Amino acid sequence: MTNQGDEITWRALKQLNLYRLVLATGLLAAFNNSEWMIFLGSQSPEAFVFTASIMLIGGLLYVVTGLRGRPNFETQIVITNASDILLITLLSHFSGGLSSSLSVLLIINVTATGTFLRDRDSFLFAALASIAVLSEQTYSMAQGISNAAEYTRAGLLGLVFFGTSFLASILSKRARESEKLAIEREADIISLEILNEDIIQNMRTGIIVVDIDGHIRLANSSAEALLGNISLQDNPLLENILPALDARFLQWQEQPYTHHKAIRQEHGLPDIQPGFRKLQRTEHETTDDDSGGTSDTLIFLEDATQLNQRFQQIKLASLGRLTASIAHEIRNPLSAINHAAQLLDEGNLSPGDKKLSSIITTQVQRLDKVIENVLQLSRQQQGNIETIELKRWLQYFCDDFLQTNKLGKDQLQLDILLDEVIILFDSSHLTQVMCNLCTNAIVHNDKALEKIKIIIRCGHDKKYDQPFIEIIDNGPEIPKKIVQQIFDPFFTTSTKGTGLGLYITKEMIESNRGKIIYTKSGDGENCFKLLFISRK
Structure with missing residues (x-):
């Protein structure tokens, strides 16, 4: 059983110990005031007071052992309820037997054992309570205090004990199963919450939750790093952290579909690309004034430099595939044209023809330079810092x-x-x-x-x-x-x-x-x- 389940169970035992203490005190108080219950101690007042006093002292002792948690839980349940069955049966006998109805109090003890113990153990206490009631009735009839007709009431009370024990056992079993399931679900929810928090805190994208007044309610470590490793805890104002981002936030509230450009930061910090999204509130969290929504906004922060690098890598990859496929085909004709222009220059050309030949050579060299630059750009890789x-x-x-x-x-x-x-x-x-x-x-x-x-x-x-x-x-x-x-x-x-x-x-x-x-x-x-x- 988990620690939480133990805490709940021990709390119930402490409440049962307090009930026993209150019961003993109440019986002694009622006995001293004969107007309340005139039948208490009617057969043997001294024995009744002595037994009730033992019950009171035992109640105090059980309260202490319950608070200390020793001996173990099941041992305390067995000892306390066995003593209660004995003492309540004696109190009933000293007050006139079954006619005093004090034996009905045993139902509480039978219910307690049915709740806290396994099925067989709980039925054992139902049997002990029934035997105690029948034994008291037999002894009372032998002394002439009661008659044989009281056996019927004793038998019915025994059936009540077993029925109560059975129902308490079933309900307790279902309650324990429900409690176990709830604890397992709670553990799963806690694990999921820890996992979600870990994912949010360690994701590369910066996450900031801002309320309608511009106060930062939540921020992950990536957001703090992108903004210069500053603390975003204790609900600071977004305007005080980065006024440019606050201005974009206000602009987005007025025009939600606006495409936002990157925000430039100073002091060597990377440019950031913001994104905004309205948080949705669950149905049970909405109020009459909410109109089904929430005033919190989720702000995503991306490193614009890294985004540009990713876009550039895609662009360079496409450019590289294109240039690799056509560079060879273009350079071969260019080489032929350039060679032909050089051969023309070696001949006896007129000044006009030489000028045209020079233009051809110049433009061929320019085209070759364009191809070289494009190939160089497509071959670029990440720098070795x-x-x-x-x-x-x-x-x-x-x-x-x-x-x-x-x-x-x-x-x-x-x-x-x-x-x-x-x-x-x-x-x-x-x-x-x-x-x-x-x-x-x-x-x-x-x-x-x-x-x-x-x-x-x-x-x-x-x-x-x-x-x-x-x-x-x-x-x-x-x-x-x-x-x-x-x-x-x-x-x-x-x-x-x-x-x-x-x-x-x-x-x-x-x-x-x-x-x-x-x-x-x-x-x-x-x-x-x-x-x-x-x-x-």
Whole structure:
């Protein structure tokens, strides 16, 4: 039996002990006031008082043993009810036998044994009570106190004892089965509740339950992690935690079918994609004022960076299958066209024909570059995150880039604002990103090569609380109307470009959980700002 079942059973035994104590006290009080029950102790007052006193003392003793829980439960049931049968039979005899009706009190003891003991044991106590009543009647008749007619009442009382024991046993058995089933169901519900709580707390999606006033009632650990490992307990206001999310929540209440964009967070926290759903209340929880619903709302929070990465992986997989199947077929004709154009150049062509041949060669090379970029994009994999000390890494990169592109030392400046800046990034990806951006600063510059200037600045951004690299160039300003499109695939304003350089750069940075932003430097020059995850 479970602990809960033991507690209920012992509680019933304690109540039975209190009943015995009250009964003995009541009998003594009624005996002292002859106006209440004049038949009490009518045959032997002294013996009646002595027996009732023993019952009172025994009741006190049984209360103590019941509270202590020793001896065991069944032993106490047997001892207490056996003594009750004996004492109540004696009290009945000292009060005139069956005519006093005190023997009816034995029904309670028979019911108790039928409730708490097994079938055979309960019938044994019904038999003991019946024998006690018949023995008392026989002894009383031998003393001339009662007559033979009382045997009928004794026999009927014995039948009542057995019937009561039988019914109590059946009802007790069903009650125990129901109790056992209830305990098992309760254990299943508790296990299911623990399982559900564990699933909610450990799922990757952030879960927040908000009431109509904007107070957070429940939040899992993923939601706290996405919002910066802050505590969402003690019912804080959503507005105080993340005002942008609270604004989206209010907007959703007015327009439930609005598609919500990702919410950008600062201090190096990931962008979050919110989702909202009204919680349904069960029928018994509704009130007249509820209109069958509830004021609580379930908010789902997804890491927008991870979502974008999953979408990007699907896109790259599709792009990879497409490019793998057509790259070979396209490159073979392109090689043939390029070879034919070179053969034409070797002949005696007119200036006009040479110009046409040059156009063919240029466009063939451009198409080949497009194919190469698309294949490179489709082959991209998740970055191998490394620990990079930016100062040393950038010094090596600048030396290598100057030699490769034949720039003067004053044309590429390295500005280190903070000596010790350590980031988590794939070094090969970072090399390609920096090469792409610095090469763009040269290729898309309208100035002569010797007048091009590039500044690479490194430090820690206070606004975002993240390490950064800025690539600043003195090239032409990017028009505001196309700033939002420069990272789109195949978008370009140059007849020589493919429109994939910045797109590939952005994808590489985001695959390493970084960000790239186009902005203006303090002098109004073009600036691409890279934000990184720092090593804590």
